[in-house]
Amino acid sequence: MIERYSRKEMKGIWEEENKYNLWLKIEIVAAEAMEKFKIIPSGVAKKIKLKAKINVKRIHQIEKKVKHDVIAFLTSINEKVGKEARHLHKGMTSSDVLDTCFNLQLKQSGEILLRDLNILLTSLKKQSLKHKFTLCIGRSHGIHAEPITFGLKMLTFYQEFLRNKKRLEDSIKEISTCAISGAVGTFANVDPRVEGYVAKKLKLKIEPVSTQVIPRDRHAQYFSTLSIIASSIERLSIEIRHLQRTEVLEVEEFFGKKQKGSSAMPHKKNPILSENLTGLARLIRSSVIPALENVALWHERDISHSSVERNIGPDTTIALDFALNRLNEIIKNMNIYQKNMLKNLNLTNGLFFSQRVMLELTSQGVSREEAYRLVQKNAMKSWSNKSSFYKNLLNDNKINDKIPVNKLKKLFNFSYHTRRINIIFNRSLKK
Secondary structure: OOHHHOOHHHHHHOOHHHHHHHHHHHHHHHHHHHHHOOOOOOOHHHHHHHHOOOOHHHHHHHHHHHOOHHHHHHHHHHHHHOHHHHHOOOOOOHHHHHHHHHHHHHHHHHHHHHHHHHHHHHHHHHHHHHOOOOEEEEEEOOEEEEEEEHHHHHHHHHHHHHHHHHHHHHHHHHHOEEOOOOOOOOOOOOOHHHHHHHHHHOOOEEOOOOOOOOOOHHHHHHHHHHHHHHHHHHHHHHHHHHHOOOOOOOEEOOOOOOOOOOOOOOOOOOOHHHHHHHHHHHHHHOOHHHHHHOOOOOOOOOOHHHHHHHHHHHHHHHHHHHHHHHHHHHHHHOEEOHHHHHHHHOOOOOHHHHHHHHHHHHHOOOOHHHHHHHHHHHHHHHHHHOOOHHHHHHOOHHHHHHOOHHHHHHHOOOHHHHOOHHHHHHHHHOO
16 A cells, blocks of 8 residues: 555554564464474574564565575575574465464454544544534435434444444454464374464464465455445545535535645635545455455465455555544544534425425325325425425415414424434444
8 A cells, every 4th residue: 555545553564574573473483382292392482583583685585586485584584593493384384374474464454443443433423422413404315305413414324333343343353363284284294283372372263174275255254344344434425525515515524724625726625535535445345356256266275365465455454544544533523514504404495394294184184195295286386486385385275174274383393303313322322
């Protein structure tokens, strides 16, 4: 991932030096296990810890000749350690190191993403509670429907990201496995107890059946989860973008005093952060198909998955980390224009009370079809000449016959639409 969209902590997980240090850690822990079970001489792991040093440049030099990254790594360690290094990697295969390391990196990345989600959830909850009864118009198909509150709008996203948190927790558990099982996963040349020891030390679970690789359905779930989170980010970003349109302007991204909106038009204040998140969501979701296709490897292993994971591992986690943090800053600092919400609420001259009038007519014995026809006729009149829906109903004798004036007036009451908001909040925010 390019620097522009990279945050230091997440980026560090995927840097080559960290990767090779994890490889070395896996090899040393495996050596400790082999010592414990008297497979190799005692003291080997300690000597390797003291002498081994990661030299990325040297590993690359060796790899140019041998065309194998794990052999290049082991050779570079041998150069530093000496004769004790011959006991490293005993009975193991490259995937034991590569897959265990990759899963560690995905676990570490997932834990950062969980932290990001918790911070975002705090901001969403705060805005939800602050604007619990801030009236605004609800829209379906982009058209005014009935009143809701801005707090309720934010609460839908809060719940969605709670679900995302649960999905990510499940996916981290799914990916947190370790394999030290040898060439085709049979433990022919490595004691299964070594795998158990390494898994415990690295806080992973053993992979029950690993062929030569850890099965890629685990990784497919992980990247699918990251992509679902990206889609949730996009859904919220699109909402902000729509609400910031000039003719709507109910919400606006924070705009700094020295910020510039357009190179050509000095008046512009564009929702660039939300638009950027829409783009990043597309990029993150692009990992799903390759991750799913990685599941179907040949026999016990091939390496068609390798080049894919070298890209989607860092790129997807780094991009999502950046996106979640950017979204949190938007939610935390956005401008919310309650006056514009009320202005937009009244644009249709009370048309959003149409359902309540229709339901009242049915309660007075009018068939639903006739009630719908009567109300729609007056609603379309209001649409056409921008007249008051309430006044049009007052002038309709068929409606007056069923609903007296004092009753009709009571139907046009905003509090009717917010009277059950507390129920939704209570069930959503209960422990």
